[in-house]
Amino acid sequence: xxxxxFLHRLGVALRIVETGLAIVAALCVLAILVTTxxxxxxxxxxxxxxxxxxxxxxxYLLVAAFFLGFPLALGRGDHISVDFLARKMPERLTHFMxxxxxxxxxxMIALMAYYASLEAYSAWRAGEVIAGVIxxxxxxxxxxxxxxxxxxxxxxVQLGLAHGATALDARRFPFRAPAFHVLAD
Amino acid sequence: xxxxxxxxLLLILLAIGLPVALSLGLSGALGLxxxxxxxxxxxxxxxxxxxxxxxxxLLTIPMFLLMxxxxxxxxxxxxxxxxxxxxxxxxxxxxxxATAITxxxxxxxxxxxxxxxxxxxxxxxxxxxxxxxxxxxxxxxxAVSGTLAMLIPPSIAxxxxxxxxxxxxxxxxxxxxxxxxLVTLTVVLTIRFxxxxxxxxxxxxxxxxxxxxxxxxxxxxPFIGLFLLVTGSIYLGVATPVEASAxxxxxxxxxxxVSGAMSRQVLVTALFNTIATSAMIGLIIVxxxxxxxxxxxxxxxxxxxxxxxxxxxSPHVVLLLLILLYLALGCFxxxxxxxxxxxxxxxxxxxxxxxxxxxxxILIILLAEIGMxxxxxxxxxxxxxxxxGQPVDDVVVGVVPxxxxxxxLIVIIVIFPQIILWLPNxx
Numbered sequence: 001x002x003x004x005x006f007l008h009r010l011g012v013a014l015r016i017v018e019t020g021l022a023i024v025a026a027l028c029v030l031a032i033l034v035t036t037x038x039x040x041x042x043x044x045x046x047x048x049x050x051x052x053x054x055x056x057x058x059x060y061l062l063v064a065a066f067f068l069g070f071p072l073a074l075g076r077g078d079h080i081s082v083d084f085l086a087r088k089m090p091e092r093l094t095h096f097m098x099x100x101x102x103x104x105x106x107x108m109i110a111l112m113a114y115y116a117s118l119e120a121y122s123a124w125r126a127g128e129v130i131a132g133v134i135x136x137x138x139x140x141x142x143x144x145x146x147x148x149x150x151x152x153x154x155x156x157v158q159l160g161l162a163h164g165a166t167a168l169d170a171r172r173f174p175f176r177a178p179a180f181h182v183l184a185d
Numbered sequence: 186x187x188x189x190x191x192x193x194l195l196l197i198l199l200a201i202g203l204p205v206a207l208s209l210g211l212s213g214a215l216g217l218x219x220x221x222x223x224x225x226x227x228x229x230x231x232x233x234x235x236x237x238x239x240x241x242x243l244l245t246i247p248m249f250l251l252m253x254x255x256x257x258x259x260x261x262x263x264x265x266x267x268x269x270x271x272x273x274x275x276x277x278x279x280x281x282x283a284t285a286i287t288x289x290x291x292x293x294x295x296x297x298x299x300x301x302x303x304x305x306x307x308x309x310x311x312x313x314x315x316x317x318x319x320x321x322x323x324x325x326x327x328a329v330s331g332t333l334a335m336l337i338p339p340s341i342a343x344x345x346x347x348x349x350x351x352x353x354x355x356x357x358x359x360x361x362x363x364x365x366x367l368v369t370l371t372v373v374l375t376i377r378f379x380x381x382x383x384x385x386x387x388x389x390x391x392x393x394x395x396x397x398x399x400x401x402x403x404x405x406x407p408f409i410g411l412f413l414l415v416t417g418s419i420y421l422g423v424a425t426p427v428e429a430s431a432x433x434x435x436x437x438x439x440x441x442x443v444s445g446a447m448s449r450q451v452l453v454t455a456l457f458n459t460i461a462t463s464a465m466i467g468l469i470i471v472x473x474x475x476x477x478x479x480x481x482x483x484x485x486x487x488x489x490x491x492x493x494x495x496x497x498x499s500p501h502v503v504l505l506l507l508i509l510l511y512l513a514l515g516c517f518x519x520x521x522x523x524x525x526x527x528x529x530x531x532x533x534x535x536x537x538x539x540x541x542x543x544x545x546x547i548l549i550i551l552l553a554e555i556g557m558x559x560x561x562x563x564x565x566x567x568x569x570x571x572x573x574g575q576p577v578d579d580v581v582v583g584v585v586p587x588x589x590x591x592x593x594l595i596v597i598i599v600i601f602p603q604i605i606l607w608l609p610n611x612x
Contacts, residue, residue, distance in 0.1 A: 025464075026456035029247050033438070036244075036431035040424055058241045065247055066238045069464030078461045079204035079468070084517050084562050086202030097201040105207040108214050108230065115231030145234050156207075 003165060004173060010158050017151045018071040025068035028061045035061070052134055059130055063141045067148035074155050096167035102160035106153050113149035120146060188485055191216030191476070205522050206468040213475025220482055229478050237474040238467055241427060242347070242354050247463040248430030249339040252411070253295030254455035255437035257304070259444045261407055265290055266308040268401035271393045278380045278387045280316055281326045284309040285372040288330030289365060290405075292337035293412040294437070298557055302331025302565040306572030313387075322379065322386045324575050325583020328565040329372055329591070332554040335520065337365035338416050339430065342520050342553060345466065346546040349473075349528040353543070355419050355426045356609035360543050362416065363608055364551060367594060375590040407440050420612060466521070473525045486530050490537045500538035504599070507531060511549060515556020519564060523553060543609055544602045551598065555591055558584045 035053050043049040073079060086094055124139035165173035191212045198208035217226040256262050266287045273279035273286070284305055291301040305327045313323035335342045338358040347354035380387050415433040418424040424432060441447045480486055493503060514523045528549075535545045557565045560581055570577040598604055 022457060022460055025460045026453070029251065029456055029459055029463075032244060033248065033251065033431055033434050036248075036428055037435040040428045040432060044423075054241075057244065062241065062244055063235075063238060065460065066243065066463055066467040067234075069460035070468055072457070073461045073464035073468065074204075076461055078465050079206055080465065080519055080521060081202045081204045081208075082199045082518060082522065082562075083202050085200040089201070094201060098203060101198060101201070101203050101207075101211065104211055105203070108207075108210055111227065111230050112234055115227070116234060119231070119235070142235065149234070 003161075007158055007162050007165075010154065014071070014151060014155050014158065015075060018075040018155075021068040021148065021151065022072040025065050025072070028065040028068070032057055032061045032065060055130065055132055055134065055136055059136055060141050064144045067144045070148045071151040071155065074152050092167055092170065095163045095170075099160050099164035099167060102156050102163060106156035106160060109149050109156060110153045113146045113153060116142065116145035116149060187216050187219035187479075188483055190219055191479060195476075199522075205525070206465070206472045209469065209476050209525065210472030213472065213477075213479050216479035217475060217482070220479065225482075229475060233474045233478070234471050237471040240348060242344070243467070243470075244427045245339070245344050245354060245430040246341060246466055247459050248427070248434045249295075249341060249344070250297075250459045250462050251455060252339070252415075252430070252434040252437040253297060253300065254458055255434065255441045256294045256411070257300065258451045258455055259437070259441040259446045261404060261440065261444065262291060262294065262304055263308055264404050265408065266305065266312070268404035270309075270312065271398045271401040274393045275390060277384075277390055278376045279390065280309065280313045280318065281323070281376040281380075281387065282373050284313070284326050285330045285333075285369050285376065288327075288333040288372075289337055289369040290408050290412075291331075292334035292340070292365065293416070294408060294433075295334055295339075297341065298332045298334040298554070299564050299568050301334040302328060302568045303572055305331055306569050310569075310573045317387065319386045320573075320575055321579045321583035323583070324569050324573050324580045325585070325587060326372070326376060327573075328558050328563075328569045328580055328584050329587040331565045331568070332557045333365060333368055333372075335550055335554050335557070336361045336368060336547070338362055338419070339433065340550065341466075342524065342550050343546065344426075345521060345524055346528060346549065348470065349524060350532040350542055350546065352546055353609075356543055356612060357546055358426060359416070359420050359612060360547050360605050360609040361550065364547055364598060364605055367598075367604065368551070368554070368591070371590045371594050372587060375587050379586055411436050411440070420608070422612065469521065469525055473529075477529050480529055486533050489530070490534050493534065494537070500540070503534070503538060504540065507535075508548075508552060508595070508599075511552040512555060512559075515553055515563075516559050517562050518556070519562070520550075520553035520556065523556065524549070541602060541606060544605045547605045548595070548598065551591070551595055555588055558588060 035050070035057055039050045039053040120139050120142035123142050128138035129135040130138060162173070194215055195208055195212035198211060199205065214226055214230065217229055266283060269286045269290065270280055270283035273283045276282060287309065288301055288305060291304060295301060310323050310327055314320055334340065338361050340358065340361055343357050343361050344354055346352065347357045411433055414436055415429045418429045418432065419426055441451065511523065514527070518526070532542060536542055557563055560566060560577070566577050566580045566584070570580050
């Protein structure tokens with residue numbers, strides 16, 4: 001029971017983080033839309049393109065819009081998977097096999113997140129900037145990567161534990177984590 | 186040995202239903218470990234995420250997705266079928282023809298074939314069945330018409346191919362236009378042929394007044410305007426694909442505002458769906474880059490090309506084998522998975538044999554269209570079956586004539602590559 005409560009609470013906490021990051025990503029998508037459209041209109045209608053638009057969009061908004069959506073996509077179970085064979089496998093076996101690989105994937109993403117954190121930190125310490133009319137600091141864009149990847153690590157750990165517990169005893173540990181769509185179907 | 190280990194792990198992970206992105210990442214990481222030790226693997230895990238999501242053209246994906254979300258939210262796409270049907274109702278099989286044209290029009294504002302099939306299922310199938318169409322015939326038309334969204338610009342699958350292969354995304358999008366029109370015509374001709382063979386498939390012919398026809402132009406106008414804004418600006422070189430996609434999304438947002446359908450909920454749903462799908466594609470690109478580095482380091486692609494060149498096999502035989510491979514993969518995998526698994530290996534091979542990468546990209550998308558309607562994993566079959574309440578088997582029977590016609594069109598496009606290359610070469 002305690003284990004179920006732990007998984008549930010971890011899931012709730014992760015959902016809050018995922019939604020928060022998704023809101024920032026959504027604002028970035030809106031900003032891309034407005035900035036790029038304004039740049040095109042200003043260029044053709046007033047012959048006055050926005051000189052800073054490309055740098056802002058390419059170096060910051062692009063990275064934030066993609067990466068900060070990663071946790072939401074994982075949490076909602078939006079990732080595509082090949083479910084042709086998995087559908088035909090016994091559900092318990094599917095849980096049993098998904099569990100270690102979710103934990104392995106958590107390990108892989110954790111390594112990515114760790115190195116991305118180091119990179120962001122060293123860019124901040126060194127005061128790295130992208131040369132141009134405006135000196136854009138590098139660390140802000142680099143920070144988006146670990147900020148997005150760490151919640152994924154915890155979500156994958158939660159999924160791995162939930163799959164494992166369900167494989168052991170489906171009645172005591174009914175699968176409550178957001179499933180990959182193979183199980184949601 | 187390392188290649189076999191990575192490939193076996195990839196197949197196992199895909200088979201158990203682990204997301205494609207994570208499967209690619211884990212198998213790529215294992216391969217890198219085996220071929221260069223932990224240092225190589227850690228080095229690539231550290232650098233790949235940032236470099237994979239750095240291409241400016243990636244922005245076309247969220248912008249085009251947002252455009253489609255707004256157009257669906259505006260409700261205009263739901264009424265499009267009725268608007269087109271006004272003009273074709275007097276023809277025998279007119280509603281079927283309207284479905285095909287609506288599928289193409291839907292493709293002009295959305296790159297998702299499943300979204301097109303779902304929308305068409307709810308709007309056109311009930312109308313066709315009311316008019317006496319045989320249910321299998323009607324659902325087959327809808328399932329195949331939904332696939333047109335993959336080809337007619339803007340197409341997410343085409344952009345994805347462009348990003349994976351390094352081919353010019355703007356030219357690729359324009360290259361999809363003429364084949365898209367030809368596929369639409371093929372669907373229309375197949376419908377007419379089927380009705381000519383068996384008139385009971387579509388017994389009745391509808392009537393519409395000129396007032397209805399003129400009224401329908403109000404619905405078609407925004408679609409045509411948005412299509413011209415996006416595709417026209419890319420073709421004329423007025424805007425880059427990214428700028429055109431942003432203009433399209435802005436136009437769709439204005440249409441949603443004007444139609445009165447915009448609300449906070451609609452905006453939030455559109456944005457969240459957009460970032461979730463973009464993130465899904467983004468994570469695949471990041472994780473696929475591990476496998477890409479692994480393949481590059483092992484030199485497997487180079488060795489394969491050298492082996493094929495030395496063996497003296499005709500390029501057309503290789504092409505035929507690739508077409509058969511894509512048809513087989515289409516039965517089991519979705520189009521993004523097929524592209525991510527094959528393009529890094531097949532694209533260099535195709536270029537080395539002298540084929541045009543733009544032509545080949547469109548050919549793959551045409552083959553993927555067939556995959557969308559072939560069992561056991563043809564997604565559109567299930568979307569239509571679920572939306573119309575018909576057995577999947579019936580939808581499969583209805584789609585068979587269209588698959589045969591589609592294959593004939595592919596033969597024509599292989600023989601005459603100019604069909605695909607004419608428009609992009611004139612840019």
